[in-house]
Amino acid sequence: xxxxxxxxxxAAEEAVRQLKDALTGVxxxxxxxxxxxxxxxxxxxxPLVDLGRCNLDTALRLxxxxxxxxxx
Numbered sequence: 581x582x583x584x585x586x587x588x589x590x591a592a593e594e595a596v597r598q599l600k601d602a603l604t605g606v607x608x609x610x611x612x613x614x615x616x617x618x619x620x621x622x623x624x625x626x627p628l629v630d631l632g633r634c635n636l637d638t639a640l641r642l643x644x645x646x647x648x649x650x651x652x
Contacts, residue, residue: 589620592627599629606645610634 583591592615600613612632620627634642 583626585621585623588626589615592620592629596629603642608638608642608645610638 596613596615600610603610603613610632611634612630614630614632616628616630619625
């Protein structure tokens, strides 16, 4: 059974919430992380998650966390 538009938006919002929580847990914050609203209005597939833009410090922190995780 296909998801309704409302269900797709709720799923995307939950994914964004989980991603924000996970990133915050390792000290990384993307201030503009959100559901990409144009894709959420569509009727095909799931909405996109917009990671947004981040500053150099955030990009380096994310790279460090990913590197630590990949090489424990």
